[in-house]
Amino acid sequence: MAKKAKTTKVAGGRPGPPKRESVEAVELLSKFAATMAHEIRNPLATIFSALSQVRKHGQVVGDSATLLNIAEEEALRLNRMVAGLLEFARPRPPKLRGGRPLEAVSDAVNAFRRQECLPEDLDLAVEGGGEQLLAWLDADHIQRALQHLLDNAVHAPGPGPRRVRARVLAHEGPPQKVIVEVEDDGAGIPRDFMDRVFDPFFSSKPSGIGLGLPVVRRIAEDHGGRVEIDSVPGKGTRVRIFLEPAPGREGQEPVLKKKEKEAKEPRS
Numbered sequence: 661m662a663k664k665a666k667t668t669k670v671a672g673g674r675p676g677p678p679k680r681e682s683v684e685a686v687e688l689l690s691k692f693a694a695t696m697a698h699e700i701r702n703p704l705a706t707i708f709s710a711l712s713q714v715r716k717h718g719q720v721v722g723d724s725a726t727l728l729n730i731a732e733e734e735a736l737r738l739n740r741m742v743a744g745l746l747e748f749a750r751p752r753p754p755k756l757r758g759g760r761p762l763e764a765v766s767d768a769v770n771a772f773r774r775q776e777c778l779p780e781d782l783d784l785a786v787e788g789g790g791e792q793l794l795a796w797l798d799a800d801h802i803q804r805a806l807q808h809l810l811d812n813a814v815h816a817p818g819p820g821p822r823r824v825r826a827r828v829l830a831h832e833g834p835p836q837k838v839i840v841e842v843e844d845d846g847a848g849i850p851r852d853f854m855d856r857v858f859d860p861f862f863s864s865k866p867s868g869i870g871l872g873l874p875v876v877r878r879i880a881e882d883h884g885g886r887v888e889i890d891s892v893p894g895k896g897t898r899v900r901i902f903l904e905p906a907p908g909r910e911g912q913e914p915v916l917k918k919k920e921k922e923a924k925e926p927r928s
């Protein structure tokens with residue numbers, strides 16, 4: 661992405677342990693999201709079953725077929741929303757270990773290539789460099805965040821073919837950090853949207869749920885890190901997750917300072 665044009669920047673999350681009030685607000689929102697998801701899941705299963713019975717037993721043609729397709733598409737969309745809500749509700753806190761972010765990036769890109777129905781002309785690659793860098797991370801959670809970033813990058817608006825790069829690099833600081841980033845050459849994020857992209861349910865896509873970036877921010881915050889987005893309209897978008905370095909500590913757990921421990925422990 662060229663950086664000389666007007667770049668808009670937005671940050672999500674903040675370094676260090678989150679404040680207690682914000683932890684409580686997020687916990688409340690998470691509980692609400694989980695309750696909603698569970699409430700929707702049962703009737704949705706009934707709807708899926710009813711739709712499949714209709715397909716099996718009746719000859720569905722003409723307008724009825726169109727209506728049935730619409731009903732199925734909307735049910736699938738609701739299903740994605742339920743999955744998004746459950747993910748947003750954070751089923752488990754991360755287990756931080758000293759690990760290699762580049763491995764998480766490569767695994768995420770490989771998994772993304774397998775799972776998604778990708779455009780044929782997509783140029784998606786992990787860039788070299790960052791092999792030696794270690795950070796405190798939960799590889800599963802970082803991979804999940806990367807899946808969301810890759811999905812956004814690959815499906816960014818703008819004329820194709822799309823070029824997407826994922827990489828890991830050192831941020832010399834101070835303070836020193838390890839950066840995991842995804843960059844695309846799409847149309848960028850319109851200036852008016854920038855302040856809203858981390859809001860739950862904000863989406864500019866017709867079938868978007870708007871939970872991808874909130875989940876990425878949640879994951880970054882759970883790692884004591886933050887997310888930064890730089891976007892140049894017409895040139896592309898770069899999303900960076902800043903992680904804490906864990907030099908020489910592969911496989912080890914972080915030793916938390918007393919204050920951080922207190923912040924992590926739920927109040928009784």
Ligand SMILES: Nc1ncnc2c1ncn2[C@@H]1O[C@H](COP(=O)(O)OP(=O)(O)OP(=O)(O)O)[C@@H](O)[C@H]1O
Pocket residue numbers: 744808812813816817844846847848849853857862863864865867868869870871872873874897
């Ligand atoms: N790489 C990108 N390029 C352009 N716009 C982006 C990019 N990443 C995010 N956005 C904007 O931010 C919005 C919010 O992204 P987010 O991932 O939270 O939700 P979504 O992609 O719309 O839906 P979903 O929940 O399915 O991920 C997007 O709808 C889009 O407007």
Ligand SMILES: [Mg+2]
Pocket residue numbers: 808811812871872873
């Ligand atoms: Mg998304």
